[in-house]
Amino acid sequence: MAGQKTDPVLVEARRLAGDLEDSYRDRIVAALYARAEAIASRAVKEAPAPRRELDWRLDAILTSRLWGYPIMLALLAVVFWLTLKGANYPSALLASLLFAFQDILTSLFHRLDAPAWLHGIVVLGMYRTLAWVVAVMLPPMAIFFPLFTLLEDLGYLPRIAFNLDNFFKKAGAHGKQALTMCMGFGCNAAGVVGCRIIDSPRERLLAILTNNFSPCNGRFPTLITLAGIFMGGLLTTAAGVAAATLTVVGIILLGIVLMFFTSWLLSRTLLKGVPSSFTLELPPYRPPQVLRVIIRSVLDRTLYVLVRAVLVAAPAGAFTWVLANVHLGAFSIIDHMAGWLQPLGKVVGLDGYILLAFILGLPANEIVIPILLMSYLSTGMLTEVNSLAALGEILVRHGWTWITALNVMLFSLMHWPCGTTLLTIYKETKSLKWPLLAAVIPTALGLAACFLVKLLAGLLDIVAAG
Amino acid sequence: MGLTNQATGFRTLRENFLPASTGGYLVALAGNPNAGKSTVFNALTGLKQHTGNWPGKTVLQARGKFTHQGHTFTLVDLPGTYSLLANSVEEQVARDFICFGRPDVTVVVVDATCLERNLNLVLQVTETTNAVVVCLNLMDEARRKRIAIDVPLLARELGVPVVPTAARRGEGLAHLKDTIAAVATGALCPGPAPIIYDADIEAAAGRLAKQLQPLLRGRLNARWVALRLLEGDATLLQGIQQFLGVDLSEPGIKLQVKEVLV
Numbered sequence: 001m002a003g004q005k006t007d008p009v010l011v012e013a014r015r016l017a018g019d020l021e022d023s024y025r026d027r028i029v030a031a032l033y034a035r036a037e038a039i040a041s042r043a044v045k046e047a048p049a050p051r052r053e054l055d056w057r058l059d060a061i062l063t064s065r066l067w068g069y070p071i072m073l074a075l076l077a078v079v080f081w082l083t084l085k086g087a088n089y090p091s092a093l094l095a096s097l098l099f100a101f102q103d104i105l106t107s108l109f110h111r112l113d114a115p116a117w118l119h120g121i122v123v124l125g126m127y128r129t130l131a132w133v134v135a136v137m138l139p140p141m142a143i144f145f146p147l148f149t150l151l152e153d154l155g156y157l158p159r160i161a162f163n164l165d166n167f168f169k170k171a172g173a174h175g176k177q178a179l180t181m182c183m184g185f186g187c188n189a190a191g192v193v194g195c196r197i198i199d200s201p202r203e204r205l206l207a208i209l210t211n212n213f214s215p216c217n218g219r220f221p222t223l224i225t226l227a228g229i230f231m232g233g234l235l236t237t238a239a240g241v242a243a244a245t246l247t248v249v250g251i252i253l254l255g256i257v258l259m260f261f262t263s264w265l266l267s268r269t270l271l272k273g274v275p276s277s278f279t280l281e282l283p284p285y286r287p288p289q290v291l292r293v294i295i296r297s298v299l300d301r302t303l304y305v306l307v308r309a310v311l312v313a314a315p316a317g318a319f320t321w322v323l324a325n326v327h328l329g330a331f332s333i334i335d336h337m338a339g340w341l342q343p344l345g346k347v348v349g350l351d352g353y354i355l356l357a358f359i360l361g362l363p364a365n366e367i368v369i370p371i372l373l374m375s376y377l378s379t380g381m382l383t384e385v386n387s388l389a390a391l392g393e394i395l396v397r398h399g400w401t402w403i404t405a406l407n408v409m410l411f412s413l414m415h416w417p418c419g420t421t422l423l424t425i426y427k428e429t430k431s432l433k434w435p436l437l438a439a440v441i442p443t444a445l446g447l448a449a450c451f452l453v454k455l456l457a458g459l460l461d462i463v464a465a466g
Numbered sequence: 467m468g469l470t471n472q473a474t475g476f477r478t479l480r481e482n483f484l485p486a487s488t489g490g491y492l493v494a495l496a497g498n499p500n501a502g503k504s505t506v507f508n509a510l511t512g513l514k515q516h517t518g519n520w521p522g523k524t525v526l527q528a529r530g531k532f533t534h535q536g537h538t539f540t541l542v543d544l545p546g547t548y549s550l551l552a553n554s555v556e557e558q559v560a561r562d563f564i565c566f567g568r569p570d571v572t573v574v575v576v577d578a579t580c581l582e583r584n585l586n587l588v589l590q591v592t593e594t595t596n597a598v599v600v601c602l603n604l605m606d607e608a609r610r611k612r613i614a615i616d617v618p619l620l621a622r623e624l625g626v627p628v629v630p631t632a633a634r635r636g637e638g639l640a641h642l643k644d645t646i647a648a649v650a651t652g653a654l655c656p657g658p659a660p661i662i663y664d665a666d667i668e669a670a671a672g673r674l675a676k677q678l679q680p681l682l683r684g685r686l687n688a689r690w691v692a693l694r695l696l697e698g699d700a701t702l703l704q705g706i707q708q709f710l711g712v713d714l715s716e717p718g719i720k721l722q723v724k725e726v727l728v
Contacts (some may be wrong), residue, residue, distance in 0.1 A: 025697040031550075031663050032589050039623045040582035045614035283500040284607070289634065340628050464524060 002249065049250040055284055059159070068163040075156075076252065079147045081245040082225055083230070087139035088388075095140065098131035120325055121318045129317025129370040137221045137366055141305055145186070146297045153288035157182055161280055170276045171260045172267025174203035176278065177210075181259060184214030188421040189466065191216075192428055202273045206263045208425055209438050212417040213259040217304070218365030218411050224249050229392040230405035247409075255413050262441060270437075276444045305366075312364040320360060334375045348447050349407045349454030350450070351399070358411065363419045368412070403457045407450040414446030490531075490538030494564055496591060497575030498584050499546030502603040504528070505633040506575050507543045510643065523632040534643045537650070539723055542567070548583070550590045552701045561702075565686060566592055566709035573642075575601045578608035578615055578630070588624060591688050592658035598626045599645050599656075606632035625658035637655045660689070669695055 062066050066150070105127060109119040151157065157179060165175035176198050184191030191211040198204040215223060224244070228234065232244025267273060277399075323333045331339070334356065341359075342352035353375050361368035373391075375400050416422070416439035425435040497503040513531030528543040544563055545556035552558040564572055574591050576584040592598050600621075608615065621628040627645045631638030648654035662668065674692035682688055686706070694702045 027664060028693060029698060031661055035661050036582055036585035039585055039620065043616050043620040043623065044581055045616055071562060152713075195553055230494055281499060378475060 023458045039273075058285055059282065062156070062159050063162050068159075072163060073150065073253075077245060077249050079144065079151075079226075080248050080252075081241065082147060083140050083144045084228060084239055084244055084248070086143045087224065088228070090139040090142075091135055092388075095131070095135040098135055100302070102127055102131060113151060113181075117325075120321055125318040125321025125374070126314040127317075127372065129320070130309050130314045130366065131371070132370045133313040134305065136225055136369070137309070138302060138305045140221045140224050141217060141301045142298050144343055145301045146294045148185070149183075149293050149297045150288045150290065152182075153284045153286065153293055155283050158280055158282050162282065165280075166262055167262070170184060172271075172273065172275055173206045173210075173260075173263040174198045174200065174275060174278065175280065177203070177207040177259075177263070178212060179459060180207045181214050181256070184211045184216060185220075186217055188214065188417050189424040192421060192424045195428065199275075199277045199278075202267075202271050202277065205271055205333045205429065205434065206266055208428060209266065209434065209441065210259045210262045211411070212421065212438060212442050213255040213262070216256055216365065216418075217301075218308075218418065222365070222369050222412050223251055223409050225388070226409055227251075227397070227406045229388050230400075230402040235386050235393065251409055251413055258414065258442075258445065259298050262445075290329040308364060308366060311369065313367050316360065316367045317370060317374070320371045324375055338375065345452075348450040349403060349457070350411065351404075353398070354404075354408060354411075358415055361418075363418070365412070365418050403453060407453055410449045410453065412444040414449060416440075416443050426462055442448070484602050490533075490540055491570040492568065493539050493541045493646055493650070494567065494569035494572045495541055495543045495575060496560055496564065496572055496587065497544075497546060497601075497603075498548055498587060501546070501575045501584060503543060503546060503575045506573075506601060506603060506639075506642075507541060509633045509636060509639050510539075511541055516720055532643070535647050537647060539646065539650070540551050542569070547587065547681060549587055550594065551697075552699060558701055558705075561594075562704065562705050564591060566705060569595075569597075569655040571597050571599060571646050573599045573601050573646060574600070575603050578602050578604050579611055579616065581620075587625075588626075589661060592624065592626060592656075592691070593661065594687060596626075596656055596658060598622060598658065599642070600626055601642055602628055602630045603633055604633060605630045605637065621675040623659070626656040627654065660702060663693075665695065667693070667705075682706075682710070 013190070062071060102123060105123050106119065109123060160182065161175055161345065163180035164178040168175045168177050177195075179197065180194045183194040188211050191214060192208050195204050195207040195211070198207055227244040227247040231247040233240035267275075320334070323337070326333050328336060334353075337355045338352035340352070341355040343355075345351040345355045353372060357368045357372035360371050373394065373431075376394055410412050417425070422435045422439065425438050426432065495503055503694055507528065507530060511532050530541050530543075531541050533540065538578050542563065544560040545646055547554075547557045547560045550557060550561040550564070552561055563569070572591055574588045576588060588598070588600055593663055602615065602617065602620070605615075615630075617628050617630055627649070629638055631643045645654070647654065663671070667722065671692040673691060674695060675688040677687040678691050678695075682691060691702065693708070
């Protein structure tokens with residue numbers, strides 16, 4: 001609507017067609033525009049040609065057919081490289097601090113003659129999970145978000161939407177999905193709510209159902225940590241950091257490709273229709289308010305992670321500890337549950353414990369790895385997981401190879417959305433069908449992808465051995 | 467991205483539309499996408515919300531508080547829209563809040579670098595309510611582009627107070643708060659000049675408004691509702707039904723509208 005001058009010919013045509021309401025509407029709009037124009041022409045004193053040469057030049061490069069995509073990729077890689085490189089040190093520091101405090105807590109419990117189960121639930125369950133979530137989640141988020149926010153502040157996000165518009169159109173989806181996709185990196189529930197910016201119900205559903213392919217806040221650190229251990233050689237060398245960065249960027253790109261693929265599939269089957277066109281205003285580039293953005297988003301993310309850690313991770317930790325330490329016969333409840341899942345887990349190159357951790361992690365993705373560690377460590381081996389090396393050691397001891405790590409990353413990218421997101425989808429669509437579909441699609445894809453990776457790895461092994 | 471603590475995690479499940487009565491004044495913040503609404507919001511309420519440089523960021527309404535001259539003001543950041551004609555969800559949300567959320571003041575944030583396009587929304591808001599303050603934002607960018615705006619003339623033409631600001635630098639915000647307070651407390655009563663349409667529309671709207679006046683119980687501007695009905699805006703009927711409990715599509719009323727259109 002905006003900026004359209006009502007064409008008198010059209011108005012006349014409609015009038016002849018006898019569509020009175022429309023003609024009223026057009027005449028009303030035309031009068032409004034005329035008034036706005038009259039006021040503006042009198043109030044704006046001198047308006048020489050707007051000087052947007054720099055904007056034009058930047059846009060010519062950043063949204064060009066040739067340079068648009070490489071620049072987007074490069075920026076993505078730089079952001080992740082900085083995140084990986086920068087998060088490593090504070091993570092280790094936070095971990096040693098928090099785990100040192102765990103020892104203090106333990107001795108305090110001993111001195112108070114607290115029963116072992118209480119110490120288990122509070123310290124080994126709640127506190128340790130909380131500490132892990134804070135140490136591992138916080139630093140990457142506190143780096144990634146400000147960087148992303150700076151890009152947004154510059155005005156780069158709409159350019160991303162501009163660049164990707166063609167792909168979305170080809171997939172039968174709405175170009176604004178690029179923006180909801182970007183929101184999903186922060187929180188899929190927020191991304192799903194953000195889909196309200198898409199008017200057409202069909203395209204909104206596409207955006208909602210595929211938002212989960214943006215790995216959110218709770219999954220990033222998992223990807224980053226596993227990539228750091230298994231692909232990045234514990235990030236001790238520059239080459240290692242580069243390899244881990246490439247892995248994470250690869251996973252993100254895979255997520256985006258899957259988003260297009262799923263949208264394409266849905267718009268040819270369940271959600272048939274043609275993509276609607278829309279106008280997206282490319283706002284002027286603005287110098288980002290660096291300090292303000294950094295303070296704002298660091299505080300915001302920190303608070304977010306801490307709140308989630310207390311509200312979700314701590315109770316989940318207590319719950320898991322109980323499951324891991326209540327024995328039925330020779331095995332704990334967790335062992336029994338993982339035992340049931342083991343056959344399926346093995347088939348797709350994971351294991352029962354991993355699948356169980358993802359299932360128990362339904363309330364929030366942040367707690368998948370802590371739950372997994374707790375179930376691995378429930379055998380009384382109370383190692384302190386305060387470094388990548390220690391974490392890697394535990395995983396390798398439980399039979400992990402880099403194939404397992406890759407599969408866990410893939411499954412983390414492609415499995416059901418967290419509970420909050422599912423509830424949000426239900427709330428936004430007012431039907432149980434869509435959250436169900438939003439869970440089934442990625443899970444099916446995830447299991448298939450893991451199975452394929454395992455199959456390929458097996459073939460390669462045979463070839464190598466042959 | 468608007469990924470604030472208010473908008474992520476569990477809080478996404480909380481919907482907020484009409485605020486509980488706060489005892490203070492309620493201020494709606496409208497404006498085109500990218501006119502700096504969220505920046506004005508932050509500048510007034512303290513750093514509460516991330517501002518994003520892309521259109522259509524504020525999907526949910528962010529709300530914050532500030533106190534000024536001993537009064538408490540609750541500020542509601544509406545989604546950015548180019549008009550109130552309810553062509554999209556955002557436009558409907560913004561319009562419904564201005565019409566039914568009972569704001570004491572509606573501040574329209576305007577991008578000084580492209581005044582004409584922004585005035586469209588201002589004119590539509592002033593048709594709806596008298597208690598309007600125009601916040602002429604991005605004056606710093608306008609200066610950089612050598613655009614000079616005659617603020618007193620603009621205020622005279624619109625019939626509402628116009629406050630030039632550069633919210634990013636904090637320019638003009640004290641004056642904006644004073645003006646909001648003055649309009650809210652009734653010390654300042656803006657009298658926007660109505661837009662005069664062609665004779666048919668004016669006659670029809672006049673007749674229809676007369677019929678609507680008693681039905682709306684002073685909660686809405688009858689002339690404005692009449693104009694919307696003439697446009698055939700069905701979403702407004704829903705809104706009136708939902709928020710005012712008046713069903714305008716009852717047979718009696720429908721007849722009158724038909725009569726007008728004949």
